[in-house]
């Protein structure tokens with residue numbers, strides 16, 4: 001038997017059949033009329049999901065390509081960017097800016113916590129030279145979401161700084177009205193809450209961001225935003241895009257819009273509430289502080305004396321459910337369940353019950369069945 005695995009990872013997430021089917025369409029000319037139609041529809045629909053009137057650029061790259069694109073276009077070498085760090089992806093964001101010559105001011109917040117607007121305001125007050133604030137909205141490594149993101153955006157604006165947000169693991173899975181929250185550059189990727197395969201990064205660019213970008217010489221040929229803007233006028237990309245992945249993402253966007261963006265986000269919230277109730281019901285605890293727990297990555301502390309690796313292996317091999325471990329120092333002490341894209345009671349019930357079964361087989365002393373019992377009422381009106 002080779003049943004498809006249930007991918008309950010913080011990306012890539014499960015891909016709906018209609019999105020897979022779209023990828024199998026015959027190839028088209030990326031400089032031809034069919035591509036122009038695809039480009040126009042995908043961009044228009046993507047902007048509705050981002051809730052932006054700004055520009056939206058699709059890159060053939062994973063999410064990191066989107067981050068490199070922002071880091072290589074927006075700031076001039078030596079300019080200061082404030083980056084709150086509370087996990088692996090915050091560290092990577094800071095490192096990406098450093099690679100392209102920015103002067104990074106790190107605000108260390110502590111793992112499992114999210115930066116508060118007051119901390120960002122204070123850091124900005126201390127340093128008038130900061131030109132941009134770059135934030136990971138959902139720190140995937142720790143299951144933490146920055147609930148004060150709008151206030152952080154307002155603080156950046158008050159300071160006259162550009163507001164850059166890495167929303168790679170969360171756009172489509174939690175509230176993120178890009179224009180309303182004053183986000184100048186917002187980055188996401190196809191393989192998370194947008195329910196498409198990996199390979200496309202999306203970057204929104206505001207008018208203020210273009211002003212910053214127009215000052216500099218490009219430091220990346222492939223990610224030169226000015227050439228993406230120029231080619232967008234012809235409804236094309238500067239280089240050959242991953243056309244099949246564009247077909248997939250185009251279909252995923254249509255699916256999300258048919259469903260309704262807010263309803264799509266609401267599903268993630270409801271499923272998240274069921275996961276938190278279930279794991280708590282099982283007697284487990286969470287890594288992130290209560291006020292900043294993520295709706296799209298549930299990070300759970302491993303119960304004592306049970307190996308995370310053994311549990312994950314058992315879940316995968318016996319139950320066909322794939323969950324993630326932790327990063328770095330958290331490798332064996334937490335496990336992470338992705339709640340992204342296709343989130344229905346089936347994913348929740350299967351993941352919770354398989355986890356209960358695997359843990360009980362490995363000697364967990366909690367009462368098996370309590371997780372499911374706690375999840376069921378939360379899922380009643382799904």
Ligand SMILES: Cc1ncc(COP(=O)(O)O)c(C=O)c1O
Nearest residue numbers: 062063064089138140168169189
């Ligand atoms: C917040 C965040 N930033 C950046 C990345 C890197 O994205 P990718 O692996 O698609 O390059 C990830 C991936 O999980 C992420 O969650």
